[in-house]
Amino acid sequence: MLIPHYLHQLKLCARNRTLTTAKSLHAQIVKLGIAQCSPLANTLVNVYGKCGSASHALQLFDEMPQRDHIAWASVLTALNQANLSGKTLSVFTSSNGLRPDDFVYSALVKACANLGTIKHGKQVHGNFIVSEYSHDDVVKSSLVDMYAKCDLVDSAKAVFDSIRVKNTISWTAMVSGFAKSGRKEEALELFRRIPVKNLYSWTALISGFVQSGKGLEAFSVFIEMRREKVDILDPLVLSSIVGACANLAASIAGRQVHGLVIALGFDSCVFISNALIDMYAKCSDVVAAKDIFSRMRHRDVVSWTSLIVGMAQHGQAENAMALYDDMVSHGVKPNEVTFVGLIYACSHVGFVAKGRELFQSMTKDYKIRPSLQHYTCLLDLLGRSGLLDEAENLIHSMPFPPDEPTWAALLSACKRQGQGQMGVRIADYLLSSFKPKDPSTYILLSNIYASASLWGKVSEARRKLGDMEVRKDPGYSSVEVRKETEVFYAGETSHPLKHEIFGLLKEFEEEMRRRKGYVPDTSWILHDMDEQEKEKLLFWHSERSAVAYGLLKAVQGTPIRIVKNLRVCGDCHVVLKHISEITEREIIVRDATRYHHFKGGKCSCNDFW
DNA sequence: TTAGGGTTAG
Known part of the structure; x- marks a missing residue:
């Protein structure tokens, strides 16, 4: 009778994510001498995973004298849940020839999806197809999700079509794939065909539209969802719709959605508050963004970063720096986005020394490898401060091939500093071998040639811009x-x-x-x-x-x-x-x-x- | 024991 009792208690822990209770149950199980019972041990691994403690799950797994497929599947799932999918793959590799069952296949596919490693994913898919589990619909659902997350929507659709009994989960995975990749019509068509929709399906469609820049479409689906009286039992869909308001800079709608967030009682949720900070900042209301931030009882790195970036974008560099100091003194570790915001802030007020210091601190103190964007921000800062040679050296020394915004940053610095010769040299290179895609780069090129009186090249830049003008959106402005x-x-x-x-x-x-x-x-x-x-x-x-x-x-x-x-x-x-x-x-x-x-x-x- | 939805840059 003891074992069913503990199994039941452990399942409660998994559902409620109560790590402390799980640990105390684990201790009792060890004391009672029933820890070797494999259903108990496997469930413990599973519970530790669900409670986010991968290290406990892994330790328990390592101590198991015998490991069956359930044990393997449990530990791999636990690692996925703790966001350690790299470890999932390496633990599986260390199994030395374990033949995966359907559960293990699911865990491996999910790991590849989380990591975005399509090369491994295709290997796992290949092995699955020739295995005795090749008809398993659950594994196929995870494959749909994996291909969708790796931007291979057509591959996802092929697997989806092969699923014999489709359920809401498989439909939702496919809808999400179409919506995220901007394939609006297909997403909507598939969504309409879902026999039983739930909050996940609605959220997948709405958030997919937001992520692919289709904010208005997201809004109209959200309105439909409200009309259908779908219960908003958790706040995930709200963070997406707040994001849509942010991207559209729709401040009136944003305030209304904020009201809904409060009415539904989700205003103390960290994710939602973070989305609201970003929304108010993007609607140019930094005061409201600060207000949300200051009312939060728990803040994470995204909360701090959202406000730092908001301040930086609105030209409040000193406030952004002060907030960063505050963040560090609160013991919150900055991430790569925080540094983009900070260096961006420096570049707007010409804090050269501070910007260089932050760029170095990012690697030295926080072990964050600078991305192309960090280099572009630093280059902006150098160019703007007249340090054009240093800026050009930076372009040549960075570990990435420079992209269009990087060259544009250097070019506009040349223009601002009146460095015509250097500007023309770079412009010649761009025009002859880089093929810019942004119309504003051609405007910059044309202006640089014009100030050097190189009229032939001015017309060449104009001609190339003219070629792309057909696709240019008409300009419009809105005012509230x-x-x-x-x-x-x-x-x-x-x-x-x-x-x-x-x-x-x-x-x-x-x-x-x-x-x-x-x-x-x-x-x-x-x-x-x-x-x-x-x-x-x-x-x-x-x-x-x-x-x-x-x-x-x-x-x-x-x-x-x-x-x-x-x-x-x-x-x-x-x-x-x-x-x-x-x-x-x-x-x-x-x-x-x-x-x-x-x-x-x-x-x-x-x-x- | 396995599968689906969320926030910060660009």
Whole structure:
């Protein structure tokens, strides 16, 4: 009677993740001398895994005099659950020829999925196919998940089609694969065919859409889910939908979702609070982000990092540094994302020594290998501070081939520092052998050639940009005024308030020309047309109409918040600085890559974008 | 004993 009793108690521990109770039960089992009973030992391994203690599971496994397939499957699963899938594969390899059963196959496939090692994954799949378990639907479900996680959605679909009895789990794995890879129609079609949907299926579709940048689609599915009255028993879907608000910079929707989070009682969940910090920061409301952070009772590295990155992006470098010191003194270890934020902050205020120090500390104190992004951030910092040779040396010494943002960082540094010769040398290389894909790189190239009077090359850069223009999205900006969002497209002249908007912008332009010596910088327009036409295009850039509308309609004294799909051009950047000074209003613009807080004639990006 | 959904950069 003792053994069934302990098995029952241990299963309760596994369900409730109570490690202390598991340890005390383990001690009693040892004292009673029944620890060698293999169902008990295997269940203990399993419980330790579920409670997140891989070391206990592994120790127990090592001490087993005999190991059956259940023991192997339990320890491999425990290692997967503790996020140690590398160890899963090495423990299996050390088995010296264990023939996997269906359970072991599942654990191995999951390990490959977690690690993203498709080479191993295909090997395991091959062995599975020729094994006596080759018809097992559970293993096939994990294979669907593995291929989906490794971006081989068609392979996932092939395995999915071979599953004889599909259940909600296998359907969900496939829906998740399609949604994450941006295959919207297939994801939706498959989702509609799921006979019994649960919260996992809805979450898979919604989060997949968010991850593939389809925030609006995610929202419409979420609304449908609410309409269907699906019980939100756990908060995972909420963190995804908060993320959708963040990516869309949809602050009104974001606040509503925040309200829902509170109403459902998930506001003390760390994951959700982290997502909310990020959402408020991305909606340019750093005060609200700080408020969420300060109310949290438990914070993890993502909580600290989200706020540090938010501050860095909004030009609050000193605050970001102070928060980092605070984080370290709280004993929280920074991760690779923390350092991206910190070095980014340094580059915006020109803290060269601090940036170099952080870059070194990352490797020395925290054993984090710098990624290409860390190098690009450091390169930005060096280039911006005029240390162009050091920046170029860094490009040659880094252990990665430089990508387009890296070259763009060096090029824009050359332009800013007036290093025409170096700029032309790099531009020549890019144009002849690199094949940039970002239109803004061609604008940069064209500007560099123009300042060196190399007109032939200017037109070559323009021609290449022209070739890709067909695919370019039309520019638009949105502005939120009194809980309503108004969208303006570039060149749009059909708005009901067009006369008021035109009048206000004309007034600003005249004042800027008279008092600030403003001359429109038409080098940002690369179409072939006369100067007057170019100035007209600049005048109707969507962010200007949006700002004018905001100034006409928003509550006096409140900041004007703009979200733009493309990057703000250099001329609009100058104009918005002037407008913020003339009107004494704060204008906050989130463009495709950066945040700009215009206030009193200055911008938080320090004219670096 | 095995399979599905979540947060920070870009």
